[in-house]
Amino acid sequence: MLFLAIILFPITHFTIFVPATIVVGALYILYQKFTGISLSQVRGPENPSFWVGHLAEFFQGQSGHVDLKWAKEFGGVVRIKGPFGQDRLMISDAKALQYVYQIGGYDFPKSPERRALSRSLADLGPGWAEGDIHKRQRRVLAPAFGAPEVKALLPPVRRCVHKLVAKWKQLVTEAPNGEAVLNAPKWLGLTTLETMGEAAFDYRFGALDGEDNPLIDVYNNFPALLFGSPSKWDVFVQAFTGWLPMPVIDFYYDYFPSSRLNVARENGKVATQVSRDLIEAKAIGKHEGMGGRDVLSLVVKANMSKNGKARLSEGEVLAQMRTLMLAGSETTSKTMTWFFFELAKHPDVQTRLREEIRAQEKIIALRGDTDFGVEDYDDMPYLKVVVKEGLRMYPPIPNAFRMTGKDDVIPLSKPLKTATGEYISELPVPKGVRIITSIPAYNQDPDIWGPDAHVFNPERWFDETEKRASVGVYSNLYVTSTRKETLDPIDTLLTDSLSFSGGVRFCPGYKFALVQLNTFLVELVRNFEFSPTEDLKRIRMESCLVVVPTLEGEVEKGAQMPLKVTLAPQDGDFP
Ligand code: HEM
Structure with a gap:
C-alpha cells in the first residue's frame, strides 16, 4: 500500500488538490452569493488570507490567546474565515454554547474533516x-x-x-x-x-x-x-x-x-x-x-x-x-x-x-x-x-469543532452587536457552517467570572x-x-x-x-x-x-x- 501511496502522491497532489481547490473555491464563492441566510452581519477580524483565512492564526498561535482577543473585541459569537473566505463562527456565548452542546446535540455534528481526524486517531x-x-x-x-x-x-x-x-x-x-x-x-x-x-x-x-x-x-x-x-x-x-x-x-x-x-x-x-x-x-x-x-x-x-x-x-x-x-x-x-x-x-x-x-x-x-x-x-x-x-x-x-446540521437559529445570552450597529438576541445560521466553540473564552468571560477572570x-x-x-x-x-x-x-x-x-x-x-x-x-x-x-x-x-x-x-x-x-x-x- 505504501508503494501505491508513493506512486499516487504526485497524482493525488496535483490531480486532486489543485483542480479541486479551484473548483471548490469557485463553487463556494457562488454558493455564498446565492444562499438565503447570510452571516455577513456577524462581526469579526479582517481576513488575513484567502487560502487559510484565520485558521493559521488560530492553530499556530498559543492556545486560547486569539480566542480571548476576538471574544473581547467582538463578543460571544465571532465570524472568522476559513479557506476561500469561508465563514466560520467562534462561539463563547453561554446560551449559544448551551444550544450547540445540549439542545442541538446531534444537530451540530462534527465536520467531516474532524470526524476523519478522529477516525485516524482512534478509529x-x-x-x-x-x-x-x-x-x-x-x-x-x-x-x-x-x-x-x-x-x-x-x-x-x-x-x-x-x-x-x-x-x-x-x-x-x-x-x-x-x-x-x-x-x-x-x-x-x-x-x-x-x-x-x-x-x-x-x-x-x-x-x-x-x-x-x-x-x-x-x-x-x-x-x-x-x-x-x-x-x-x-x-x-x-x-x-x-x-x-x-x-x-x-x-x-x-x-x-x-x-x-x-x-x-x-x-x-x-x-x-x-x-x-x-x-x-x-x-x-x-x-x-x-x-x-x-x-x-x-x-x-x-x-x-x-x-x-x-x-x-x-x-x-x-x-x-x-x-x-x-x-x-x-x-x-x-x-x-x-x-x-x-x-x-x-x-x-x-x-x-x-x-x-x-x-x-x-x-x-x-x-x-x-x-x-x-x-x-x-x-x-x-x-x-x-x-x-x-x-x-x-x-x-x-x-470543539462542529457544524450546523440544518438551517438553525442560535439563541444568545448577551445581545450581540452586528456589523450595522444593531443588537440581536438570536442568530440565524445556514446549514453547513463550521463552528468552533471556545472553552477558554467561555471559562474566562469577565461577565461570568468577574474582571479578574484571567487570573x-x-x-x-x-x-x-x-x-x-x-x-x-x-x-x-x-x-x-x-x-x-x-x-x-x-x-x-x-x-x-x-x-x-x-x-x-x-x-x-x-x-x-x-x-x-x-x-x-x-x-x-x-x-x-x-x-x-x-x-x-x-x-x-x-x-x-x-x-x-x-x-x-x-x-x-x-x-x-x-x-x-x-x-x-x-x-x-x-x-
Ligand atoms: C482533565 C481531564 C479531562 C478533561 C478536561 C476532558 C475533557 C473532555 C472534553 C472537553 C471532551 C469533549 C470533546 C468534544 O466535545 O469533542 C472529552 C471527551 C471524551 N473524554 Fe475526556 N477529558 C478528561 C479526561 C478523560 C479521561 C480520564 C477519560 C477516560 C478514561 C476520558 C474519556 C473521554 C472520551 C471517551 C471522550 C469522547 C466522548 C464522545 O465523543 O462522546 N476523558 N473529554
Missing part, C-alpha cells in the same frame, strides 16, 4: 461516531464510569502516584542542595499512562520503571509531534479535506505521504495490537489483578449484556480502548502539568493546600488509616477550589453569590445537562466550568479524571514543594489538540515545563 470510536451509533457506544461505556466503579479505581491510581513520589524523592535527595529541576510533563505523562494502564485496562506499561514498551514510545509526545507548530500548508490541507467526499478524506488520512500522519498511523497500529492482546488475555482469564473492575473489563461485560444491534462489534470495542487511551492520558497529564505551573507560581496557594492536606492527614490517622479516600477529597474545600480553578484556567481540550484565583469559588448568577443556569452547562439530583461525593468535586464539555458528547471519563487530579495533587503537594525556574518565563501554551507546555525557542523539543522540586516542609516546619 470508529465515539470521537468519530454520530447519532444512533454514538448513543450506542456511549451506552456501553457508561457503566464503567459510574461513581462506585470510579471509586474502585482509586487504589491503582494511588499506587502509581506513590511510585512517582518514590522516584522524585530519590532524585531530590540526590540533587545538589536537595533541589532537583524536573520536567513536569514528562513525569506526569508517564505516571498518567501508568494509571490508565492499571486502572483502565488492568495492564502494566512499566512506564515509570524504564521498561521498553512500544505503547510508551507511540504515546510519548504524540500530540506535539502530530499537531505541534503546523505550517500554513498543514492548516490549509486539514481544512480543505472538509470539502472532499468522505472516502477521499479517509484515503488522505490512511495513505497520503506525511511524516505527521505517519505518527498517527504508527500509534494506531501499535495501540490496536496491544488492545487486541489485552482483550484476548481477558478472555482467557489473564490480567485479573483488578478482579474485573477495570474499565476495559466493565466495557466488555456491558457489551456482552447487550443484544443484537445494541452490541458493539469487535472493531468498535478496540476503538473504545484507543479512544480511552488517548482521551484519558493526554488530557489528565497536561491538565495536571498546568496545575503545578500555577502552584509553583503561587507559593501561598501551595502552602494553604499543604496545610489542609496535613489537617486531613490527622483525621485519617485518627481513624487508623494512612491513605486518602474520595470522601477525604470531598472534605477538603480548598483542594476542591484549586482543582476547579485549574480546570477553568487550563481546559486541556480548548475547542488564577481559587478563592473565587468560595464566593457563591458572585456574578455567575448573571447567566443563570448557563454558567453551569455540564451539571444542568445531566444530573443535579444524583449528587455523589465524586460529583461534588465537579467543576462548574466547561472544561469537561457538555451535552451528548460530555466527557464520560470526568469522574475518573477528578480522582486522578485530586490524588496527584494531594500526594505530590504532601511530599514536595514546587517553585518556578527561569525557563518558565518562556512557557508557551502549544495548541496540539490538547494544550501542551513548550518553551519559546525550543518548541521542537516537545512538552517541557522545568520546575524546581524540593522536599515539602513537614508539620513542625510550617511558619
Whole structure:
C-alpha cells in the first residue's frame, strides 16, 4: 500500500488538490452569493488570507490567546474565515454554547474533516461516531464510569502516584542542595499512562520503571509531534479535506505521504495490537489483578449484556480502548502539568493546600488509616477550589469543532452587536457552517467570572453569590445537562466550568479524571514543594489538540515545563 501511496502522491497532489481547490473555491464563492441566510452581519477580524483565512492564526498561535482577543473585541459569537473566505463562527456565548452542546446535540455534528481526524486517531470510536451509533457506544461505556466503579479505581491510581513520589524523592535527595529541576510533563505523562494502564485496562506499561514498551514510545509526545507548530500548508490541507467526499478524506488520512500522519498511523497500529492482546488475555482469564473492575473489563461485560444491534462489534470495542487511551492520558497529564505551573507560581496557594492536606492527614490517622479516600477529597474545600480553578484556567481540550446540521437559529445570552450597529438576541445560521466553540473564552468571560477572570484565583469559588448568577443556569452547562439530583461525593468535586464539555458528547471519563487530579495533587503537594525556574518565563501554551507546555525557542523539543522540586516542609516546619 505504501508503494501505491508513493506512486499516487504526485497524482493525488496535483490531480486532486489543485483542480479541486479551484473548483471548490469557485463553487463556494457562488454558493455564498446565492444562499438565503447570510452571516455577513456577524462581526469579526479582517481576513488575513484567502487560502487559510484565520485558521493559521488560530492553530499556530498559543492556545486560547486569539480566542480571548476576538471574544473581547467582538463578543460571544465571532465570524472568522476559513479557506476561500469561508465563514466560520467562534462561539463563547453561554446560551449559544448551551444550544450547540445540549439542545442541538446531534444537530451540530462534527465536520467531516474532524470526524476523519478522529477516525485516524482512534478509529470508529465515539470521537468519530454520530447519532444512533454514538448513543450506542456511549451506552456501553457508561457503566464503567459510574461513581462506585470510579471509586474502585482509586487504589491503582494511588499506587502509581506513590511510585512517582518514590522516584522524585530519590532524585531530590540526590540533587545538589536537595533541589532537583524536573520536567513536569514528562513525569506526569508517564505516571498518567501508568494509571490508565492499571486502572483502565488492568495492564502494566512499566512506564515509570524504564521498561521498553512500544505503547510508551507511540504515546510519548504524540500530540506535539502530530499537531505541534503546523505550517500554513498543514492548516490549509486539514481544512480543505472538509470539502472532499468522505472516502477521499479517509484515503488522505490512511495513505497520503506525511511524516505527521505517519505518527498517527504508527500509534494506531501499535495501540490496536496491544488492545487486541489485552482483550484476548481477558478472555482467557489473564490480567485479573483488578478482579474485573477495570474499565476495559466493565466495557466488555456491558457489551456482552447487550443484544443484537445494541452490541458493539469487535472493531468498535478496540476503538473504545484507543479512544480511552488517548482521551484519558493526554488530557489528565497536561491538565495536571498546568496545575503545578500555577502552584509553583503561587507559593501561598501551595502552602494553604499543604496545610489542609496535613489537617486531613490527622483525621485519617485518627481513624487508623494512612491513605486518602474520595470522601477525604470531598472534605477538603480548598483542594476542591484549586482543582476547579485549574480546570477553568487550563481546559486541556480548548475547542470543539462542529457544524450546523440544518438551517438553525442560535439563541444568545448577551445581545450581540452586528456589523450595522444593531443588537440581536438570536442568530440565524445556514446549514453547513463550521463552528468552533471556545472553552477558554467561555471559562474566562469577565461577565461570568468577574474582571479578574484571567487570573488564577481559587478563592473565587468560595464566593457563591458572585456574578455567575448573571447567566443563570448557563454558567453551569455540564451539571444542568445531566444530573443535579444524583449528587455523589465524586460529583461534588465537579467543576462548574466547561472544561469537561457538555451535552451528548460530555466527557464520560470526568469522574475518573477528578480522582486522578485530586490524588496527584494531594500526594505530590504532601511530599514536595514546587517553585518556578527561569525557563518558565518562556512557557508557551502549544495548541496540539490538547494544550501542551513548550518553551519559546525550543518548541521542537516537545512538552517541557522545568520546575524546581524540593522536599515539602513537614508539620513542625510550617511558619
Ligand atoms: C482533565 C481531564 C479531562 C478533561 C478536561 C476532558 C475533557 C473532555 C472534553 C472537553 C471532551 C469533549 C470533546 C468534544 O466535545 O469533542 C472529552 C471527551 C471524551 N473524554 Fe475526556 N477529558 C478528561 C479526561 C478523560 C479521561 C480520564 C477519560 C477516560 C478514561 C476520558 C474519556 C473521554 C472520551 C471517551 C471522550 C469522547 C466522548 C464522545 O465523543 O462522546 N476523558 N473529554
